[in-house]
Every structure is written in structure tokens, then in C-alpha cells.
Amino acid sequence: MPSEAGIAQMNLDPADIYSVTELSQSIEQVLSSSPQFNDVLLKGEISNFIRAASGHIYFSLKDENYIIACAFFRQFQSEDCEDLGDGLQVAAMGSVMVYKPRSQYQLNVKKITPIGDGISSLSLKRIRDKLEAEGLFNQESKKPIPSLPNKVGIITSKDSAAIKDILTVVNARCPKMNLVMAYSTIQGDGAPSSIVQALNGLATMKGVDAIILARGGGPSEDFMAFNDEELVRAIASSTKPIITGIGHERDVCLADLAADYRASTPSTAARAAIPDILELRNGLSSLRTDLERSYDSYLADIEIKEKDAEIGKKDEEIKRALEVGRSDIIRHKAAIVVLIAFLVLIMLMFLLRG
Amino acid sequence: MNDKKYFDNIQRIEEIISQLDEGRLTPEEARESFETGKELLEECESMINCYSGTIEEMNFVSTGR
Numbered sequence: 001m002p003s004e005a006g007i008a009q010m011n012l013d014p015a016d017i018y019s020v021t022e023l024s025q026s027i028e029q030v031l032s033s034s035p036q037f038n039d040v041l042l043k044g045e046i047s048n049f050i051r052a053a054s055g056h057i058y059f060s061l062k063d064e065n066y067i068i069a070c071a072f073f074r075q076f077q078s079e080d081c082e083d084l085g086d087g088l089q090v091a092a093m094g095s096v097m098v099y100k101p102r103s104q105y106q107l108n109v110k111k112i113t114p115i116g117d118g119i120s121s122l123s124l125k126r127i128r129d130k131l132e133a134e135g136l137f138n139q140e141s142k143k144p145i146p147s148l149p150n151k152v153g154i155i156t157s158k159d160s161a162a163i164k165d166i167l168t169v170v171n172a173r174c175p176k177m178n179l180v181m182a183y184s185t186i187q188g189d190g191a192p193s194s195i196v197q198a199l200n201g202l203a204t205m206k207g208v209d210a211i212i213l214a215r216g217g218g219p220s221e222d223f224m225a226f227n228d229e230e231l232v233r234a235i236a237s238s239t240k241p242i243i244t245g246i247g248h249e250r251d252v253c254l255a256d257l258a259a260d261y262r263a264s265t266p267s268t269a270a271r272a273a274i275p276d277i278l279e280l281r282n283g284l285s286s287l288r289t290d291l292e293r294s295y296d297s298y299l300a301d302i303e304i305k306e307k308d309a310e311i312g313k314k315d316e317e318i319k320r321a322l323e324v325g326r327s328d329i330i331r332h333k334a335a336i337v338v339l340i341a342f343l344v345l346i347m348l349m350f351l352l353r354g
Numbered sequence: 355m356n357d358k359k360y361f362d363n364i365q366r367i368e369e370i371i372s373q374l375d376e377g378r379l380t381p382e383e384a385r386e387s388f389e390t391g392k393e394l395l396e397e398c399e400s401m402i403n404c405y406s407g408t409i410e411e412m413n414f415v416s417t418g419r
Contacts, residue, residue, distance in 0.1 A: 176405035190416025198414040294374035
């Protein structure tokens, strides 16, 4: 910032220099005092539609070239405002005002009338219907996401918020995961072909078992590349499973429909692709404990059975010994009886002779 | 991708545990199954410890912008 002396050196009159507030106020005054910006009728397609918790509605109106921010405050809304949403072509009546905190102009809408689908909405619907009819979004053709990929390919822009989110998940779940970063253009005209090249590059790379295609949040116009027909076809025909994590939960594009798994955000996409090593280790540890416990229990059962068998054997021996003893007694008893009978016979013989 | 090998191993180990619990194996079969289970577990452990943390970079950024 030039100092007072610096300003003097530039031959400028300090009185001619605006402060930010002064300039913003001047612009605001021009806009509010010009009849051409009051109660204007504006035709355009709604995008970035958000209904705030306060009940106010914020959105953009766009055509092929430009986009204007709009605010539709609750007090002006009627019951049919429930049907408003992205892709709807509308005629809005309102005044161009300045949003002071950011010195941004916007249309403060007082009345809005739907007049059909917007051009981009119609175009998107046409492509969607065509690709759907060709079976590009069929659930049956989705490839399974591997649980233990050798390498994971990541398509996103360098230094993006998405890449930071993904790396945070990688560090938490599998810090040693092997990654292939395929930096691409993910917004604007060059984006679809850049992403297709990245997909093709990763498809031919050995060891890459899953691909994440990610982009952080933003206005819906920023996601148009992910509705490109060529890109959607490349995703659907990929030989490797593709996980999309584009924008936020509410942002669904054709690339999501063609992907093998649609995650709502880049972080969620990373969680779907990156194995949780700690969880897997815990699973194996628990399995090892079960295996050792089962084997120990088996051995304990065997020991008990062997002891039982030994006891049974001893019982048998005792029983046999008793039986032998019993038969001996019987034999001895018989011998005694025979002996007694013999003695009695001898005694009788002596008596008869005597 | 080691998915099939890893999950086949897990399934086999679970079968071995069930067989040991049922107690129908002979002591020799039980010992062999237990040793097999331990080997399969070690294979699984090496599969999840095989990552080396390599990061390769490729650039496909459009030059037209």
C-alpha cells in the first residue's frame, strides 16, 4: 500500500482516492437509483439452488454465457415455490442490489414463474436418457470394489481440497498404501478429455486395482465436466473399478451414475477404496485367538477322553480279576465238596467193615 | 489384488475352527489342520503388510487452459 508520501510522488490527490467502503457505496447507490435495475424481468435457468434454514432461497440464474446470483427472501415466497429447483427455466422479477459484505450484486427476487426446463437441464436429460437406454448405468455391470487393492489410482487436481481429504483418509486407514496420483484438469472445457486421458493412463498401469475420481464441492456449473458424454462412456467401459467422489451429497452427475461406486464426497470415496489395516489386523488377531482356543479345547477334550478310556480299562481289569477270583472260589468249593464226599465215603466203608 | 486369496484363507481358517470345535478329527488331523490354519493366518498377515507407501505421479492437466 503506498504511503502518503508515495501517493504524493504519484502526483495523486489523496482526496481522489476511494476507500473500499466508499467505492462499494457508490456502486450500490448507482444500482439502487437506476430505474433500469429496479423491477427487472429476468429469464434464466436455476442452478446452485439452496433453501436455507431461515426459509430464504438462494440460487443463480444462468444462460449460455453468464450467471447472476439471486436471493428470494421468505416474505416474497408463495406456496408454488416448493417446486423450484436446479435446471428449471424461470422468469424472475426483482431488483438488482448489492450484497454489502462482499460488494457483490445480486437480484433480489420478488416474484418468480417457472416456464419449463432449462437448456442445460434439457441437454443433460437427453444425454442421460440416451446413455441409460444403452445400459451404461446398469447395476448388473458394476464391478466390485476390491478390499485389498495393490495400488489405488487417484484422479483429481493437484493441490485441491479433495486430494488433501483423500490423503487424510489414507493416513488414517493405510498409511503405506501404494498410490498413483493422476493430476488432471477437473473443471472447464479441457476437463473431460484430461480426465479421460488419466483414466486410460491408469487403466494400463500394472497393479492399479481401483480408481478414485474426485473433486471438491462448488457451484453446480463446476461439475459440468462430469456430465460429459465422452467421459461418462470412458467410466462405464473402464476395465478397472471406478469410485466417484464429486462435490457433496446433493451433487449427482452422470459420471456418478456410470461409476462402479458413487461416494458422496472425496473422503467417502477414499474410505471405499482404501482398506482399514487396523481393522483387518484386529480381525486376523481375533481369528488367531479363536484358532488357538479351539485347538487347545480339542486337546483338552482328547486328554479327558484318554483318561476316561484308561479308567475304563482299569475297571475292566478289576472286573476280570474278580470274575477269575469268583470262578476259582467255585472251583475250590467244588473240590472241597468232592473231598468231603470222598471222606464220607471212606468213613462209610470203614464203618461197614468194622 | 489379493482379495480372493485373502478371503479364501479366512474362510478356510473358519472351517478349521469349526472342525476343531466339533471334535471329530483324529489327533493327527487336528494337529495338521491347526498348523495349516496358522500358515494361512501368516499369509493373510503378509498380504496386509505388503504395502510400501509408494506414490507415483502422472500429469494429465490440460494445456489448453
